[in-house]
Amino acid sequence: MPVNDKNAFLDEALNSRKEDQQFRTLSSVTPQPNSIEIEQDGNRYINFCSNDYLGLARHPKVIEQSRSYLERYGAGSTASRLISGTFDIHTQLEKELAKSLGREAALIFNSGFQANSSIVGTVTDRHSLILADKLSHNSLLQGALAGRASFQRFNHNDIEHLELLLQQADGKYNRIWILTETVFSMDGDRSPIKEISSLADKYNAHLFVDDAHAVGAWGDRGLGLAKDLSGVDILLGTCGKAFGSFGAYVACSNKMREYLINFCSGFIFTTALPPAVIGAINASLKLIPQLEEERAVYHQKIQHVRKEIQSLGFDTGPSTTQIIPIILGSEKATIGLADLLKEQGILASAIRPPTVPKNSSRIRLTLSLSHTDEHIKVLLKTLKKWQNG
Numbered sequence: 001m002p003v004n005d006k007n008a009f010l011d012e013a014l015n016s017r018k019e020d021q022q023f024r025t026l027s028s029v030t031p032q033p034n035s036i037e038i039e040q041d042g043n044r045y046i047n048f049c050s051n052d053y054l055g056l057a058r059h060p061k062v063i064e065q066s067r068s069y070l071e072r073y074g075a076g077s078t079a080s081r082l083i084s085g086t087f088d089i090h091t092q093l094e095k096e097l098a099k100s101l102g103r104e105a106a107l108i109f110n111s112g113f114q115a116n117s118s119i120v121g122t123v124t125d126r127h128s129l130i131l132a133d134k135l136s137h138n139s140l141l142q143g144a145l146a147g148r149a150s151f152q153r154f155n156h157n158d159i160e161h162l163e164l165l166l167q168q169a170d171g172k173y174n175r176i177w178i179l180t181e182t183v184f185s186m187d188g189d190r191s192p193i194k195e196i197s198s199l200a201d202k203y204n205a206h207l208f209v210d211d212a213h214a215v216g217a218w219g220d221r222g223l224g225l226a227k228d229l230s231g232v233d234i235l236l237g238t239c240g241k242a243f244g245s246f247g248a249y250v251a252c253s254n255k256m257r258e259y260l261i262n263f264c265s266g267f268i269f270t271t272a273l274p275p276a277v278i279g280a281i282n283a284s285l286k287l288i289p290q291l292e293e294e295r296a297v298y299h300q301k302i303q304h305v306r307k308e309i310q311s312l313g314f315d316t317g318p319s320t321t322q323i324i325p326i327i328l329g330s331e332k333a334t335i336g337l338a339d340l341l342k343e344q345g346i347l348a349s350a351i352r353p354p355t356v357p358k359n360s361s362r363i364r365l366t367l368s369l370s371h372t373d374e375h376i377k378v379l380l381k382t383l384k385k386w387q388n389g
């Protein structure tokens with residue numbers, strides 16, 4: 001029997017990534033106190049790739065409540081939710097989330113990825129159909145692939161295509177789930193969520209909405225863009241972005257909550273979120289609705305920066321939110337601009353295939369309420385320098 005190198009597949013895959021200039025590596029940074037600036041290899045950078053949209057990761061009230069829960073309840077939740085990991089603070093937080101989001105119930109998950117990748121397969125079976133927006137987050141796709149339902153994608157934000165697929169599917173499946181987001185993570189555009197919700201109603205389909213990048217930043221009292229839509233069966237929000245901490249929640253009906261508690265492996269077979277995280281989420285949930293004035297300033301800042309970037313001749317794609325892509329197309333140019341930004345003290349992520357489609361490599365900027373006028377000045381000055389060659 002020939003002796004094969006059992007790890008040859010590692011070299012093969014990694015070398016191919018390297019040849020395609022798509023090799024990914026990790027680099028560590030140290031956050032600076034009370035600032036969106038970070039340190040890397042002894043240098044200080046302005047972070048334009050953080051999802052801490054409102055700066056809550058370092059808000060004193062968030063840290064204080066996190067600390068007080070840690071001291072009162074300990075470092076870990078010590079068990080899964082169905083065993084002895086449901087503390088009173090988990091239950092209280094779920095009640096508060098449900099109330100804030102105008103739903104009967106809410107259920108906390110350990111992360112958005114864990115929720116999406118496990119719920120989709122749980123609410124469908126081999127007689128079901130999943131219709132997902134083409135640009136849906138990887139976690140939703142993993143959820144669809146993990147189950148046994150038929151799976152089709154509709155063209156990004158294309159209501160007519162979605163309706164055509166719904167018509168074609170009529171009567172062939174036990175249920176149809178539509179999956180979409182409110183704010184898309186790579187392009188920073190929004191979905192026509194009201195129209196999608198109406199279509200779901202019209203065809204008696206279920207709707208799963210991922211509100212990860214809207215919560216905190218957009219919507220009535222910052223509570224997202226799908227809160228008031230009755231046709232949404234599962235409304236997912238994450239707490240690792242504008243909430244400034246970690247974890248995720250689903251807002252839904254009482255019955256859907258009971259179903260997930262009984263059948264969703266990503267909820268059942270994992271240790272419950274620790275007290276310090278529950279404290280932080282709780283504090284952010286109280287803060288977010290109160291930040292109306294700050295959000296108005298934030299929205300103005302976002303519009304101003306995007307307009308300035310466009311006036312320098314850059315393509316910002318369909319962005320209408322705090323996620324502003326600078327689409328350069330070529331990977332080489334994208335890496336070049338990321339390098340120049342870094343040289344000038346700015347950390348911004350160069351996003352390349354396979355994360356985005358071929359020829360759409362980009363710098364993905366995310367704006368935070370914590371960016372100062374000076375930070376923005378440095379960003380715009382550097383982008384101007386790039387355009388002037």
Ligand SMILES: Cc1ncc(COP(=O)(O)O)c(C=O)c1O
Nearest residue numbers: 111112113137185210212238240
């Ligand atoms: C749209 C969307 N959904 C879900 C997730 C996953 O959330 P989490 O970071 O909580 O795992 C992300 C984060 O990258 C995301 O952008």
